[in-house]
Every structure is written in structure tokens, then in C-alpha cells.
Amino acid sequence: xxxxxxxxxxxxxxxxxxxxxxxxxxxxxxxxxxxxxxxxxxxxxxxxxxxxxxxxxxxxxxxxxxxxxxxxxxxxxxxxxxxxxxxxxxxxxxxxxxxxxxxxxxxxxxxxxxxxxxxxxxxxxxxxxxxxxxxxxxxxxxxxxxxxxxxxxxxxxxxxxxxxxxxxxxxxxxxxxxxxxxxxxxxxxxxxxxxxxxxxxxxxxxxxxxxxxxxxxxxxxxxxxxxxxxxxxxxxxxxxxxxxxxxxxxxxxxxxxxxxxxxxxxxxxxxxxxxxxxxxxxxxxxxxxxxxxxxxxxxxxxxxxxxxxxxxxxxxxxxxxxxxxxxxxxxxxx
Numbered sequence: 195x196x197x198x199x200x201x202x203x204x205x206x207x208x209x210x211x212x213x214x215x216x217x218x219x220x221x222x223x224x225x226x227x228x229x230x231x232x233x234x235x236x237x238x239x240x241x242x243x244x245x246x247x248x249x250x251x252x253x254x255x256x257x258x259x260x261x262x263x264x265x266x267x268x269x270x271x272x273x274x275x276x277x278x279x280x281x282x283x284x285x286x287x288x289x290x291x292x293x294x295x296x297x298x299x300x301x302x303x304x305x306x307x308x309x310x311x312x313x314x315x316x317x318x319x320x321x322x323x324x325x326x327x328x329x330x331x332x333x334x335x336x337x338x339x340x341x342x343x344x345x346x347x348x349x350x351x352x353x354x355x356x357x358x359x360x361x362x363x364x365x366x367x368x369x370x371x372x373x374x375x376x377x378x379x380x381x382x383x384x385x386x387x388x389x390x391x392x393x394x395x396x397x398x399x400x401x402x403x404x405x406x407x408x409x410x411x412x413x414x415x416x417x418x419x420x421x422x423x424x425x426x427x428x429x430x431x432x433x434x435x436x437x438x439x440x441x442x443x444x445x446x447x448x449x450x451x452x453x454x455x456x457x458x459x460x461x462x463x464x465x466x467x468x469x470x471x472x473x474x475x476x477x478x479x480x481x482x483x484x485x486x487x488x489x490x491x492x493x494x495x496x497x498x499x500x501x502x503x504x505x506x507x508x509x510x511x512x513x514x515x516x517x518x519x520x521x522x523x524x525x526x527x528x
Contacts, residue, residue: 231506232513233522234367235259236486237278241517243334244317245285246276247341248352255356258523261367261404263515264349268381273309274346274390280304280372284323286315286343305379309345317341332490346387350394365402369429373412384416391424398423399447406450410442417445427483430455436471440478448481448512453501454494456484456509472509485515487522499525 238250239257246265254262266274282288282302288295289302291314296302304312319336320329328336350366357363368387376383387405396403406427407413416422428446430436433455442449451471458467472482484505489498498518502525505511516522 230512231526232260232481232483233258233519233526234483234513234515235262235519236515236517237263237265239517239519241330241333241488241490244319244341246278246343247317248344248349249341251349251352252356254519255353255364257520259364259519260513261365261402262349262353264346264366264368265371266346266368266383266387267304267371268376268379268383268386269307269309269312270305271308272381272386274383274387275304275309275312276344276346276349277304278371280375282307282312282315285320286317288315291315305376305381312343315343317343330488330490346390347394350390354394363402365404366396367404367406367427370405370407370409370412370416373407373409384412384420388416388420388422396424399425401425404448414445427481429485436469439471439474439480443475443478443480446480448483449475450483450485450515453484453487453505453509453511453514456482456511457494466504466508468509472511476510481512482509483513483515484511487514487516487518489518489521 235251235254235257237245238247239253240246240250243250243253251262264276265278267277267280269275277285280303282304292302292307292311295306297306318341319334321327321336322329346368353364353366368391370384370387373383391397391403391405395401401424404425404427405416405422406429407416408429408431410428413426413428417426425448426446427448427450428442430449430451436451436455439449449471456468456471458469475482487498487501487505492498492501495501495504498521502514502522505514506526514522
């Protein structure tokens with residue numbers, strides 16, 4: 195009886211140990227999977243503060259973003275300015291400060307202003323240029339408080355400073371905007387940006403910097419002609435561009451389509467269908483970082499959380515550009 199009792203006890207201990215090991219492994223697997231899912235703060239925490247302001251970037255950092263995005267346009271004196279467009283009137287008060295500086299098309303161009311002049315402008319919530327209405331009325335009040343433009347160097351120093359003071363390693367995700375326009379204006383924005391990135395320690399595939407661009411010829415040039423070894427993302431804006439994923443793999447490490455481009459439609463049962471773009475990219479060793487995830491704009495889905503669930507669990511994307519990094523962090527933590 196004693197031997198039987200010991201044997202029973204032994205078997206119970208083995209089962210307990212196996213259960214502990216099983217749950218430990220499952221927990222580890224889940225954590226590893228979640229670490230691979232990247233949160234990219236789209237123009238900072240732009241769902242809460244005006245886009246591409248240092249305040250928005252600091253908030254995104256505190257909300258748990260893995261990477262923070264910087265859209266880049268050159269000033270007249272070749273300073274990369276963090277702003278989404280080559281124009282100024284949709285996010286600043288340039289019309290009031292420099293009314294005489296518009297071009298014949300009625301637009302105000304970043305490239306026509308020296309950096310010191312740009313610092314005189316106030317940044318506000320984005321407006322629709324044609325209607326004058328705020329694009330996202332439920333966000334930060336337009337014109338409230340005081341925000342300004344800044345350079346790529348200033349933002350890098352903020353993020354690297356926070357990395358030092360917090361012990362974290364949050365990355366940057368700069369985008370070369372309208373390279374063709376800059377070349378027409380006599381400026382090589384890619385070469386200038388790569389020089390600044392190298393100065394701040396970003397030059398290799400494993401550095402905490404991902405460089406992105408919609409212009410496939412420019413991104414290829416960055417890799418081949420300019421010899422960049424950074425992690426590169428080919429941004430896509432048309433569904434037909436998904437046909438060329440294999441071609442992008444020759445120079446890029448990831449693709450960045452709109453999330454709607456990955457959804458085929460609905461079957462007869464009313465269930466969503468997906469194309470094979472993510473699987474094809476993964477088979478080539480590429481990552482997929484779709485844009486833009488907003489809690490106040492998720493057309494085709496019942497909720498923002500449903501969009502996240504479909505993207506991470508069914509499409510299996512590797513990261514998302516989002517205006518609300520805290521909500522995506524909360525989702526992944528759950």
C-alpha cells in the first residue's frame with residue numbers, strides 16, 4: 195500500500211509539473227507573439243493631440259508605442275521638418291502669419307520657408323482645406339493651446355533622450371515625403387535624411403529605425419544607389435500594387451498597405467474574406483505594417499476592437515500604424 199501510495203503521489207506530482215510547464219510555455223509563447231506585433235504611433239498620438247507635434251510624440255512614447263512616425267519635408271534651408279504634407283495651410287496658421295507667401299496655385303509650401311520662419315507658425319488640428327472644417331471634430335479642439343513645428347533632429351533627440359531616461363528602446367519610423375517634388379526643387383531629401391539618421395546612430399538593419407516611402411523608385415534608390423542598410427518599408431496606396439510584392443522584396447523589408455487593401459470582401463455567409471498578400475509577404479521574409487487604425491474611423495467594421503482582432507488574429511499582420519497607440523497596446527496586453 196505504501197508503494198502504491200508513493201506511486202500515486204509521484205504521478206500527481208508529474209501531472210502538476212507538466213501542467214506548470216505547459217502553462218509556462220503557453221505564457222511565453224503569447225508574450226513572444228505579442229512582442230512581434232508592433233505598435234507604430236501614426237504622426238504621434240495624433241488621436242489626442244495635434245499631429246506631428248513634440249507633445250504628441252511624447253504622449254505616444256508614454257502610451258507604449260514601439261515606433262513613432264516622422265513624415266519629412268525639407269525647408270528652404272534644407273532642414274527636414276516633421277509634417278505630413280509639402281503644404282502648410284491645413285495644419286498651421288500660415289495664412290495669417292505669411293499671407294503674401296502663397297504660390298500661384300494658392301498653396302503655401304514648406305520648401306519656401308526657412309526653418310526659423312516655420313518656427314513662427316502655430317500648429318493646430320488638421321482641417322479640410324476645401325470646407326475649412328476640422329477633419330476629426332471629436333479630437334483636440336482646433337486652435338487651442340500652443341503647438342509648433344520641429345525638425346527631425348529635435349524629435350530624434352527627444353526620443354533618444356526618453357530612451358536614456360526610461361531605459362526603453364523606442365524606435366523611429368521616418369517617411370520620405372514627395373521625393374520627386376523635392377528633386378524638381380533642386381533638393382535631394384533622401385540623401386539629407388540618411389545623413390542625419392547616420393549622425394544619430396541609425397544606419398543598419400538592426401538599428402531602431404525603419405525608413406518608409408510611397409515612391410518605389412526612390413526607395414529602391416535609397417537601397418541601391420545610396421547604399422542604405424536600414425530596414426525599409428514600401429508603402430502602398432492602391433490594391434493593384436499588391437501584385438508586385440515579389441518585386442518589392444528585392445530591396446524592401448516590409449510593405450505598408452491600407453488595411454482595406456488586404457480584405458477581399460464578404461462571402462455568401464456574410465463573413466469577411468482576405469487576399470493572400472500577408473501570406474505572400476511572410477513567405478518572402480517580409481513584414482506587413484498596414485495603416486491607419488483610428489477609433490473614430492473604422493469603416494466596414496462594427497468596432498475599432500473588431501478591426502484590431504481581424505488584423506492581428508486573422509490577417510496576422512506584424513504591426514499597425516495607429517492614431518491611438520494606447521488602445522492598441524491595451525488590446526495586445528489583453
